[in-house]
Amino acid sequence: MKPLIASAVFGVIMMFAALSVKEKKTFTLLATLLLVLLTGVNIYELMHIMNGEIPEALFNGMLKYGSFSIWFNTLMTGIALLYVLLCGKHIEKVGQHTGEYYGLIFFILCGANLLSGYNNLLILFLGIEIISIPQYILAGSDKRNLKSSEASLKYFLMGAFSTGILLMGIALLYGAMHTFDVSQFNFMEHNVDAMSLGGIFFIMVALGFKVSAAPMHFWTPDVYDGAPTPFTAIMATIVKAAIFVAFLRLFSETFGGISQHWTLVLSIVTALTLFVGNITAVFQQSVKRMLAYSSIAQAGFMLFAVLAVNATGFKGIIIYAVAYSVATIGMFAVLMKLKDYTYDGFNGLGRKHPLLAFTATIFLLSLAGIPLTGGFFAKYFVLTAVMEQGTGMMWLVIFALLMAAISAYYYFKVLMAMYFKKGEPELAIEVTTGDRFFLGLAAAAIIVIGVAPDILLAWLKN
Amino acid sequence: MPVAVQLLIAIGFVAIMMIASHLLGPKRRTSDKLINFESGIPSIGNARQPMAVKYFLVAILFVLFDVEVIFFYPYAVNFRALGTEGFYAVLMFVAFFFCGFFYIIKKGALKWED
């Protein structure tokens, strides 16, 4: 519970800092400091769990943290720290209210914390809303830019719509189950009827909206493209991972017993997501938009963890969330250094700024799932998780491998531009030693996960 | 199953009603019908004049702070049963509330004079 309170209080502290502090650099410094503190609080909590302390249920059993949720939170705060270190300078440039932006990022972390520890559908709903509302504001934070406002409005309307659907699902499920407490759900002959299945379906659609699974993905490219790039980076990574954890926990733990009723629908959604994401990404001209479609495609792979309904799925989502988030944040950090977001903007980057190009290479290879990078083991874990369930899903696994091969095409297009095309890439911002160091750190993290993925799993109990 | 039937009926009902009102409803677009009804008084000018954002801001803040009060109702009903622990919880809620209030005051959102 301490990390939850800490993240909310830190958000308020950032808000109040915005009232008194004028210098924008100070905000980044303060946010970094608070994030280090928050990571520390998370690790402190994790140590307690590792020492064999049984986590107690909080707020009348509404929240229940296990080793999985606390470890996931620790990773997410760590990634948020990396994000601020890499993108802090760019956040300062978005608009006037830097302090508030950081405050909203802390509130997003608070929502992610709720989503990882919820034990009641009320907390699931609140977590999703606490994560979403700051995002609507962040998407529209570049007030001079019309595209940013449009992205914000579109995201808001779609997000509120999906919230309505989620609530309908929760209400129907409550009618069938007579409780909101997910640990008291028990599906039997008499209550697996149209009402409970309808509820599950509505919740699946709503969560599909939030993680941008096809056919509910249509808002994603426009919103990710229109939002200021530093905030696209957090929307595509930490938020998505957090909602996936909620998705996974709900469908694996709670609805796992009646998986025969929903796996078919979800596997079709998965196949469609992989197909739409990868095929449309091929035709994009802008790298930012390509990354938006690639995030849809990666969501398709993360859906495999949900489909698996077993413990390997939980391991898979941890590795996938970390490998994907670090690589995407790194890639966005490289992209933000450039003036031109099209493929041509990358021309000749390999010769002019070798380190930038090299780290970008590692991030892209990881996203494509090449061995020795974190992305490979991420894909490996989620796909084996599904295969453990028998051969019924074999067609989907083969389809996913095919789609991974297609994804290599558009990631390699950036590599080709960087190393084999001549050009003078223009930088939008000076690359400092600090940037180089943290980019190198992110790339090193990806390689380490790619060589020894077990270090991410050592903290999980059973 | 009955829910599915009801869902179908509900959707069908909505669709039929919308189509029916579209088809059956008389359509006379005279100029008298299209003007706004202002209690029988002829309307003057356009209501959509540019308004200062501060009106909007005050209205929105009112909605927010007004709705937050609904959490006091359940507390008021269970005032005795919740005891001191409930009192501290409500105190914390109010404290967070005041943080927000202090923030908007400091931000100058409620300032009327420029």
Added chain:
Amino acid sequence: MPIQHYLFLSLALFSIGVMGVLMRRNAIIVFMCIELMLNAVNLLMVAFSKMMGTADAQVFVFFIMVVAAAEVAVGLAIIVMMYRKVHSVDINILNRLKH
């Protein structure tokens, strides 16, 4: 009164809301339709709560109301920001993002 009547009413309201969101082009009306969806859920929750004799769904309704108010604040601010730029609340304009 049997619960089916409430279920029917709130599903009908919900469907009207969904249809409105999908068919209307005015951002404010779309927004009102979303509120209609939320209120349909509120109605259903309260009906279930009464049927089962428990209060937790009613507390849930309070939370929905508060979150909806927060969403109204943010959403209307976004719509106003948009209106001041393009002097219209027609969401067809949003298609400009697709290039």
